[in-house]
Amino acid sequence: MQILLVEDDAEVARFVQKGLQEAGHIVEHVANGRDGLFLAAVEPFHLLVLDRMLPGGVDGLRIVETLRSQGNKTPVLFLTALGAVDERVKGLKAGGDDYLVKPFAFAELLARIEALARRPAMEVPATKLTVADLEVDLLSRTVTRGGKRIEVQPREFRLLEHLVRHAGQVVTRTMLLEKVWDYHFDPQTNVIDVHVSRLRQKVDRGFDVPLIHTVRNAGYMIRADA
Amino acid sequence: MTVSSEDAGGWRDIGAYLKSAGFRFAALFAVLFLAAMLGFALMLWWGTAGTLSRQIDDAIRADALGLQEAWRTGGVAAVREAIGERLAVDIDDHAIYLLTDEAGLRLAGNLDRWPAMPETPGSWSAEAVRRDGVVVPARLYRLPLDQGHRLLVGRDATDREKLRSLLSEALLWSFAVAVAFALAGAAALRRALADRLRAAAATASAIAAGDLSRRVPLSSQRDEFDQLGASMNAMLDRIDQLMIGIKGVSDSIAHDLRTPIARARMRLENALLSAPDAESLRAAMETTVADLDGISRVFQALLRIVEAEAGARRAAFAPFDLAAVLTDAAEVYGALAEERGLHLQTSWPDRLEMVGDRDMVLQAVANLLDNAVKFTPAGGTIRLSAGTPARGKRHVSVSDEGPGLTPEDRARAGERFFRADPSRALPGAGLGLSLVKAVAALHDGELRLRDARAGAERPGLEARLLLSSRA
Numbered sequence: 001m002q003i004l005l006v007e008d009d010a011e012v013a014r015f016v017q018k019g020l021q022e023a024g025h026i027v028e029h030v031a032n033g034r035d036g037l038f039l040a041a042v043e044p045f046h047l048l049v050l051d052r053m054l055p056g057g058v059d060g061l062r063i064v065e066t067l068r069s070q071g072n073k074t075p076v077l078f079l080t081a082l083g084a085v086d087e088r089v090k091g092l093k094a095g096g097d098d099y100l101v102k103p104f105a106f107a108e109l110l111a112r113i114e115a116l117a118r119r120p121a122m123e124v125p126a127t128k129l130t131v132a133d134l135e136v137d138l139l140s141r142t143v144t145r146g147g148k149r150i151e152v153q154p155r156e157f158r159l160l161e162h163l164v165r166h167a168g169q170v171v172t173r174t175m176l177l178e179k180v181w182d183y184h185f186d187p188q189t190n191v192i193d194v195h196v197s198r199l200r201q202k203v204d205r206g207f208d209v210p211l212i213h214t215v216r217n218a219g220y221m222i223r224a225d226a
Numbered sequence: 227m228t229v230s231s232e233d234a235g236g237w238r239d240i241g242a243y244l245k246s247a248g249f250r251f252a253a254l255f256a257v258l259f260l261a262a263m264l265g266f267a268l269m270l271w272w273g274t275a276g277t278l279s280r281q282i283d284d285a286i287r288a289d290a291l292g293l294q295e296a297w298r299t300g301g302v303a304a305v306r307e308a309i310g311e312r313l314a315v316d317i318d319d320h321a322i323y324l325l326t327d328e329a330g331l332r333l334a335g336n337l338d339r340w341p342a343m344p345e346t347p348g349s350w351s352a353e354a355v356r357r358d359g360v361v362v363p364a365r366l367y368r369l370p371l372d373q374g375h376r377l378l379v380g381r382d383a384t385d386r387e388k389l390r391s392l393l394s395e396a397l398l399w400s401f402a403v404a405v406a407f408a409l410a411g412a413a414a415l416r417r418a419l420a421d422r423l424r425a426a427a428a429t430a431s432a433i434a435a436g437d438l439s440r441r442v443p444l445s446s447q448r449d450e451f452d453q454l455g456a457s458m459n460a461m462l463d464r465i466d467q468l469m470i471g472i473k474g475v476s477d478s479i480a481h482d483l484r485t486p487i488a489r490a491r492m493r494l495e496n497a498l499l500s501a502p503d504a505e506s507l508r509a510a511m512e513t514t515v516a517d518l519d520g521i522s523r524v525f526q527a528l529l530r531i532v533e534a535e536a537g538a539r540r541a542a543f544a545p546f547d548l549a550a551v552l553t554d555a556a557e558v559y560g561a562l563a564e565e566r567g568l569h570l571q572t573s574w575p576d577r578l579e580m581v582g583d584r585d586m587v588l589q590a591v592a593n594l595l596d597n598a599v600k601f602t603p604a605g606g607t608i609r610l611s612a613g614t615p616a617r618g619k620r621h622v623s624v625s626d627e628g629p630g631l632t633p634e635d636r637a638r639a640g641e642r643f644f645r646a647d648p649s650r651a652l653p654g655a656g657l658g659l660s661l662v663k664a665v666a667a668l669h670d671g672e673l674r675l676r677d678a679r680a681g682a683e684r685p686g687l688e689a690r691l692l693l694s695s696r697a
Contacts, residue, residue: 083529101526153557183558183592185585185589187558187592189599
């Protein structure tokens with residue numbers, strides 16, 4: 001995947017660039033907003049990672065607003081130190097697709113980048129999602145595995161749906177909190193683990209191959225083990 | 227040099243005096259006062275001197291009509307006779323008549339000669355005339371007669387002139403006195419205004435100079451100035467509160483963030499200096515990353531509290547259903563409680579509409595549930611309830627069966643980083659209730675803490691969050 005990183009802090013940029021390259025992406029880095037806007041407008045990228053506060057007179061918000069007004073729909077992830085709720089709202093309103101506040105864990109950034117990159121393909125309305133022998137029927141909102149019906153609560157269904165939509169990708173706890181529960185803060189106790197473990201009980205118990213995996217220091221992933 | 231600069235200062239002072247709002251108000255009132263005075267003087271003039279003038283004119287007109295009639299019926303002889311009769315009965319000696327022939331010779335009347343006055347017949351004039359060797363002011367009317375005869379009817383106006391001069395003198399004096407009063411009143415008003423405003427101005431400059439503890443002294447009059455002073459004081463209290471909040475945050479950062487930072491630093495340094503192998507170096511670094519994550523969580527929580535306390539989030543207030551928020555929180559924490567062998571009992575009406583910051587309220591409820599789950603031993607029960615305690619109010623209560631808080635700790639709960647002794651061994655930073663308190667304040671409410679089961683061995687804690695349902 002080709003990613004444009006617009007970040008003025010050299011250390012953060014180096015770290016992000018290196019990490020993303022190791023994960024198999026091609027990363028172009030510029031350190032100011034004007035160059036960033038120029039590159040984003042003329043070259044096709046799969047994803048933009050933008051800092052909010054940038055030198056050069058063009059900040060991250062302006063870049064997104066300008067691109068969106070030109071009909072450019074490249075997914076945008078804001079990577080910024082502006083963490084207040086209002087700032088997040090501003091970023092998403094301007095046309096950003098995700099918002100990650102510094103300091104961040106690289107695993108979190110990578111998971112969000114891969115989730116964003118996968119998104120356009122998911123816009124095709126699917127009625128049934130499958131991972132190995134697990135089937136999630138989005139119309140009847142039922143779950144079956146190996147032909148056997150699994151009873152899940154509505155919230156568990158949404159949790160499973162989210163995991164399955166991102167099958168093969170790491171989904172972090174914060175992403176689940178935001179996307180499944182609409183929580184925009186970190187609860188003190190890790191409530192997500194409890195919910196995932198309950199879901200895992202229902203989905204994996206009694207089957208030889210576990211589908212829901214814990215990825216250490218990152219989050220969860222659903223995948224059919226090779 | 228000195229003299230001229232003092233002069234300039236003096237002129238500046240006068241300029242400032244003239245520009246001051248006090249002077250302008252005072253001048254306005256002085257002008258109004260003098261205008262009223264002028265109106266009164268005009269009325270007085272019209273009622274006295276004016277009436278007298280009109281009476282004289284009426285008398286002359288009646289006289290002239292009679293003489294005109296005599297001229298028409300009896301000619302010169304009749305007029306002479308009539309004048310003679312009238313002069314004979316004029317005891318006050320006010321009447322003036324003069325009838326002359328075509329040559330200008332006097333035929334009748336009490337004037338020696340024709341006075342200088344307009345020649346047009348039927349004209350009025352006020353002239354000084356000579357009578358019996360004395361010049362007196364008079365009001366004169368010339369009748370239109372034919373055959374070259376001229377007839378003059380008039381009245382001595384000495385009395386009227388006397389009254390006029392008397393009146394104008396009196397009015398002039400009273401006007402002078404009125405001007406003096408107006409000026410004195412204006413000065414007094416200006417001074418009163420300046421005196422009332424001086425305290426507020428002094429307070430404002432003291433505060434601008436950095437003394438935030440000063441407040442505008444209020445009088446017992448409860449007037450506009452006191453209202454202004456009271457709102458200034460309210461504003462200052464709010465600023466003070468915010469300053470204390472900011473100071474609290476910087477103190478917190480100084481004390482409570484330094485410790486974990488120091489710990490992380492020590493761990494890294496120690497690993498750098500004495501890690502026996504790559505494996506333990508790696509372990510130390512992983513722990514340090516976790517430490518740093520903890521620090522940023524605390525930081526985030528602090529900023530969130532400040533956000534709530536500053537009240538800036540009021541702009542994001544919107545209507546939402548508190549019942550839905552609670553159902554959500556109960557669903558999230560119900561699973562957690564169940565896993566720890568706790569029961570979560572819930573009770574609230576189907577709908578609890580309110581206006582506020584949904585995210586903040588949700589986080590406050592989540593923090594209360596977090597605490598309850600943390601402190602209640604296995605097998606215990608947590609109760610989450612909500613309702614409408616009064617019109618325009620909403621309450622959310624969370625009670626647990628934990629160790630509870632001593633009255634002293636309860637008073638301190640909600641202070642940033644405060645942790646009661648029994649909780650020190652448990653994870654947390656002592657910011658949960660601070661946020662709940664800030665969220666309550668953001669919604670014009672409060673957080674009340676009390677024993678959930680007073681008298682029991684484990685009294686537990688009931689946290690009652692009161693919120694205003696309107697923005």
